[in-house]
Amino acid sequence: MIHSLFLINNGGDLFLEKHWKSVISRSVCDYFFEAREKAVEPDNVPPVIRTPHHYLINIYREKIFFVSVIQTEVPPLFVIEFLHRIAETFQDYFGECSETIIKDNVVIVYELLEEMLDNGFPLATESNILKELIRPPTILRSMVNTITGSSNVGETLPTGQLSTIPWRRAGVKYTNNEAYFDVVEEIDAILDKSGTTVFAEIQGVIDACVKMSGMPDLTLSFMNPRLLDDVSFHPCVRYKRWESERVISFIPPDGNFQLMSYHISAQNLVAIPVYVKQNISFFETGSSGRLDITVGPKQTMGKTVECLVVTVHMPKVVLSANLNATQGTYNYDPVTKILLWDIGKLNPQKLPNLKGSLSLQSGAPKPEENPSLNIDLKIQQLAISGLKVNRLDMYGEKYKPFKGVKYVTKAGKFQVRT
């Protein structure tokens, strides 16, 4: 099981360690540093590192490496999932997960880690149970605590801990009962030079914010559930009902949670909302090149494309760019070699265009690789897959809750090859 955890920042400083069994010397991290150095980019550090006596399993999140040490055969996915859960818990407690905030709340962090794992076995990882055991810091509470001397550790056994619905505490009370659902879809796509789709899929999630009194039993149904061929549910969802009736039936956790995620694969037709016409070329002589990019709407279902950003990773030899944008602003960072063009809203009548010349390091040969374009965008009030929520019913409680559904489509890993 998980033996120890080390938190290491991007600069290679080890700023927190926690051991659940015997203490393991931090020198074990030298193997990690070695791998870190070899990988050059922090993203490229291999997740599982073998050392003579231990295995180091690590994740990289928010510029922090979470390095766990294990000694026996443990499913690595279990460890990785758990490390992500730790990061999420910090996010949940402190609003962000950064070195500064962890250092600022080191005692709570320590208490949390102790509560989440016992002897390397997960103990309590559900946010609402943890919050009953250890209250998250708020400015008001820490003020009150210092004055009254009360503590931020719960003194009673969390109620949800052992019930068959560990995700919900008993006795929840709200004056306004409300349930909101956000259907968020991300398009992952690769388009080739000519604009044909090489690969496209939709990663969808339904985030929920449910603040309702008592023990509401909810049923969410879709107009077109057949779209969803591959789903993963929050543990609260009754899988049998989904299998038989294609409805999502659940007793929700209190507050924010991810109800489900789904995946619509390349086999189905995935609508591509924009097209990109591009021409990036470098001349054999004269150390220069030309760039011309136009973006236009393709399948937007009548909605407006917003927050449109085009990112180009230029070859190393490109020194500067002298361009002209008909809309939005562009910026070329000569250190990271990233050209960022922030377009904003896409106007179908007047297509945005970025055009101009690139200057290259003099004497350098023509770059070998083709830069690729990354597109970022957002479309409000649209789930690009066409998924629609039909209705939400509540059983088990008497009141009438406010209900709402929001749709948004974003670009995930949306790449255009040149």
Add this chain to the structure above:
Amino acid sequence: MTDSKYFTTTKKGEIFELKAELNSDKKEKKKEAVKKVIASMTVGKDVSALFPDVVNCMQTDNLELKKLVYLYLMNYAKSQPDMAIMAVNTFVKDCEDPNPLIRALAVRTMGCIRVDKITEYLCEPLRKCLKDEDPYVRKTAAVCVAKLHDINAQLVEDQGFLDTLKDLISDSNPMVVANAVAALSEIAESHPNSNLLDLNPQTINKLLTALNECTEWGQIFILDCLANYTPRDDRESQSICERVTPRLSHANSAVVLSAVKVLMKFMEMLPKDLDYYGTLLKKLAPPLVTLLSAEPELQYVALRNINLIVQKRPEILKHEMKVFFVKYNDPIYVKLEKLDIMIRLASQANIAQVLAELKEYATEVDVDFVRKAVRAIGRCAIKVEQSAERCVSTLLDLIQTKVNYVVQEAIVVIKDIFRKYPNKYESVIATLCENLDSLDEPEARAAMIWIVGEYAERIDNADELLESFLEGFHDESTQVQLQLLTAIVKLFLKKPTETQELVQQVLSLATQDSDNPDLRDRGYIYWRLLSTDPVAAKEVVLAEKPLISEETDLIEPTLLEELICHIGTLASVYHKPPSAFVEGSRGVQHRRIPPRAGSVESAESPEVGQSGSSEAPPAVIPSQGDLLGDLLNLDLAPPTATVPSVQPSMQMGAMDLLGGGLDSLLGGDIGGSPSMGAGLGAAPTVMPAALGGAPAVGGGLGDLFDLGGGVGMPTGFYVVPKTLWLPAMKAKGLEISGTFARRGGIIQMDMSLTNKAMSVMTDFAIQFNRNSFGMAPAGPLQVLTPLSPNQTIDVSLPLSTNGPVMKMEPLNNLQVAVKNNIDVFYFSCQFPLSLLFVEDGKMERQVFLATWKDIPNDNEAQFQIKDVHLNSDAASNKLQGSNIFTIAKRTVEGQDMLYQSIKLTNSIWVLAEMRVQTGNPNYTLSIKCRAPEVCQFVYQCYEMVLKN
């Protein structure tokens, strides 16, 4: 107000300041002080000096303060064991607290304090907590048993905690069940042979019920535990699968993968014609695809496992090629894995798509990735014949880019394509030659030289090209030097007139000016060949090469099977069997996929059938890296026998047999186990021998008739006469001689202990070092009476093969330690491998055929057994006594071919073909095994059995 204030220090010294604060009367101040201590601890500062002061704060009603003190205690108790005792009273009191949270906290913390004195006090509270009315306390206590076991395993067993823990599997609360399973699994890992997790249909049912209700982490533990179970029949297998399938839709990817493991394993048992089997296959694809949209670290582990799944059951993901397309911002470790899977999934149907992608990757930024992409194109060409032409033209396009490393990789793979499809694409050689100057990597240079040498007759200026390489001969790497030598010799044999000078030059460079023994040896061999018999040289050097196979890097089927049973573990990430891991391997047992239900078994054998029947590759070259070594073999070694040197142990045995060994053999064996046929080797027709052998053989008798004309009884296991293992001089008067025997399926070590000293010897005990096959004493050494001077006693020690495994040199070496009241003595002996031949080692004919084809030819070893005066039937009878089973016999042109199979205790199969020519006392023996290192020892057994 943040915790960073706890890190500030004052001038007077931090420790001093903290000490004062810890002893303050004010509760709040105390708490703040403990927080500061904890903060220092988290960054690795040593605050152990404050131990007594912190422990004093433990007696408090404030839960937060208590928890903080506990945190401190866990970290430092080990360094201050005497002080830690101070805390015991509070712990014991807290275990009685009415608040379950406090009870659980106390038992949990006590378990984390790794101090012996504290653990003693832990037992009583723990026993109570294991039976606590509150499930929260019970589930915490379950984990505590695992902790305690880690500190003091004996104590846990003596106190009966293991049984209590087993009872918790039937607990009414699913969380308690999950934790009990987790704790038991962890304990079982350090206890290889214990029967801790005794799974039967009832417990399985309980686990499946708990599975639906416990937390996601608990589900992982339960699923991993389920995977160890072997269902009784296909119906049970199906019902477990049905109940596990919903886990595939869990949001936690570890749950999903553990469920995949259970399904992949149990699916093997389902008949393939069952509808449910097809449904299950379909259900597996979407969750695997979904794993690829998770965080990159999760993707990596998922991809490593998918790589296994794709090899085992390509049909699951055959339509999902596109999800493995590489995105430019994937981390490099994900990119490389995706690429690997793309090639595995490549088929005629999707090859166009795959090639287009690979070509795209070849223009990426990351050099490593680009290289691998180019190699992948070559692998596609070799795998999908129809695409070869397109692959070659893609590679040519890439060569035109003139990007240095792309060109080099392309040339390396084109060489492989030439070998796979000879005389098809040689038209491109001209293009390749244009890039000769840009090659600076040894592998690419070697590949190019190979091409020039191989096709010397079609390249007009081959001699010039090779000569240009020769200029800097001594600066080249060995790989290139060897290749250049061979290429020039090839050239000479093809165009002898113009190149005489060149060949002389290279031979003298290789033999006279080089320090490299490989190079020199090869040079001399060529030289001698060319000077004595040019025709033979031509035959050898220009011999037809075997084709290279389609898949060069498939995981060996038995290993794959084992890995499939370990999906989701570290083993699956490294693609190595769990036993290969030093630390984690203590308790890992080899897991096997259960055989499929009877209905289809006959048509298709469960294990080897699939890979064997579908595609039997003509020959396999292990990996690209070894290619050079292979080329060498090809050039030089036509498949003639390499006569092995006989191991010393053999000679010893033979010698002893001649000189008085027979007496000691008879005497020794009668002493040890009088009921067993003693002189089996000496008198093969003695009846007791046959009786001794027959029951163990099982169906052997029936099989005998099967062979047709099997006359006479099978002889029993041949026992080598006792040899002197430990001379009296080396062991203060204790002399040990001994031998090994296999009787009725039990391995025994027969020893004669002689006391040659003046005083009585008592208190004998024996122990083995780790050895290649995990042999270990199955019981204590039974020397009941003291051994008086000049007395000899014969003992027979039963052995098991479940001990720890470590490869020995030689493989059959066994290091033994014997203790008596005087001292401990060490000796080593070598056992005949036939000791490990098990009684059910008879393979089905079909399976034999498939397996034979399946094992690469490189693993085949040939031996001569000389001076055996037996006909083939008698020989096969004799061999059967030692569990070497003849499966089929064929007579071709007066030669009897016997096909034989052997199974070792660690489930390694050894296949053999023995050629017996009537009237010729020399047998030819070919042995094939996936673990080629055993062949030598198997041969020794043949020799030993047949000659005695």
